[in-house]
Amino acid sequence: MYEPKTKETDSSVIEFIEKVDNVKKRKDAYDLLDIFTEVTGFQAKMWGPSIIGFGSYHYVYETGHEGDAPLVGFSPRKAKISLYFTMEEKEREQLLESFGKHTSGKACIYINKLDDVDLEILKQLIEKTVNYFEKKYPRN
Template sequence: MANKTVATEASVETYLAAIDPAQKQEDCREICAMMERLSGHPPKMWGPSIVGFGEYHYKYDSGREGDFLRIGFAARAQNISVYLLPGYDDFSDELSRLGKHKKGKSCLYIKRLSDIDVDVLEEMIVKDLKIMQEKYPE
């Protein structure tokens, strides 16, 4: 069974331009530029609503395998979801310094960039990419 969320040819710019309200769109554009700069990969749509950077191939002991983004984000109704795929075990220090946020299984939920320390988010992205590179070399 493959991952249901796959890379598409949809336009990242069209996705970003449709984000409302304007402040959320501005924050998403800033996150997009940050992730592109830090990852060295151009943004790509994954499914209809996730902007991803880079990708990796995974294969579980169960035999399930597929491809997925290394790092990404999505504008959701209530929050901006930032996808930190290694999980949170390695991010306790950064999370304590980040500011107002919530955690999902592999998502960091933020309401707006002004609620957090953007430098700490950048640290987390760099660390995430390093962990992913060690686990899934390109």
């Protein structure tokens, strides 16, 4: 049976952030912690060894595969800061046009530093992702 690698843990978010070597990246991680907490209203939790997630949803795929994942999150990685957002693709692309310096993957947006992006757009990306998952996977 499939076992998801990324699960919510009891590890300390603060202890994780304190281990970030780069001082600027550590400060950005604390700023992101405040922003995500403010926008989502959820307490930060560690998901796996390196993702700071907010809220959660339970998914079930047609294949029967199911699990839990954070609604939104971020990870201050060595190379870049990963931001985890999912929403309608067209809406995401429109927001990213004015987001600032970034690269993106399917569900990740990568930034070098928080100063490179528009914080109001960041807040919209967080809010719209939470709304997307709460509609797609409503809680019972």
